[in-house]
Amino acid sequence: MAMAAGGKEEGEPMMDMNMTPLIDVLLVLLIMFILTIPIQTHAVKLDLPQNSNTNTPPPIDPVKNKIIVxxxxxxxxxxxxxxxxxxxxxxxxxxVMNxxxxxxxxxxxxxxxxxxxQVLAVTKKAEVEKMGFVGNEAYATF
Structure with missing residues (x-):
């Protein structure tokens, strides 16, 4: 005395679509989409001078201002x-000095x-041209 759910006869093939493979494919596509989104970085763009062998270094200016954080x-x-x-x-x-x-x-x-x-953002807004970082040896790892 078994009771059949939905009024279907026993042994009759199931006509419903198997959703598991479809969901698996959609999840893989979602993960691939997330991985292809570029990472957002918040940085202050500051044009620093590039070292090149063709340029001679400018003469050392007697007036130097130092910012320490x-x-x-x-x-x-x-x-x-x-x-x-x-x-x-x-x-x-x-x-504006010369x-x-x-x-x-x-x-x-x-x-x-x-x-x-914030200090770097202020220097960028002031359009500082001659800027350098000093004390980088404090960050060296040996």
Whole structure:
């Protein structure tokens, strides 16, 4: 006394489509689509000078300004603490000088990346041309 579900006779072929392979193919296509999406990066585009053997290095300018980003979230301009707004004003003043002084940026290895990124954004907005990173030996791994 077995009860047949749906009123179908026993032994009759099933006429429903098997959805499992279709779902598997769709999942594989979805994963492939996700992998082909480009990774979004948030970076500050800053044109730095390129080393080339044909160009001779410019003469060393006697006026150099140094920005230090400390681990205590301070920005130092030639040793004096300043804010991002004052940094923008200083950079704007240096860009109208003749000759344009060099700018040395020295972030501490323990400094917050967000603050260093904000300093780089300010230098880009001020269109600083002569800029270099100093103290990179602190990041070297031996």
């Amino acid at each position: 400390t681990p205590t979230n301070q920005i130092l301009w030639n040793g004096s603490p300043i804010s991002l707004g004052i940094l923008k004003q200083y950079l704007d003043q240096t860009q 000759p344009i002084p060099e700018l040395h940026l020295q972030p501490d290895p323990q400094a917050r990346y967000e603050l260093v990124d």
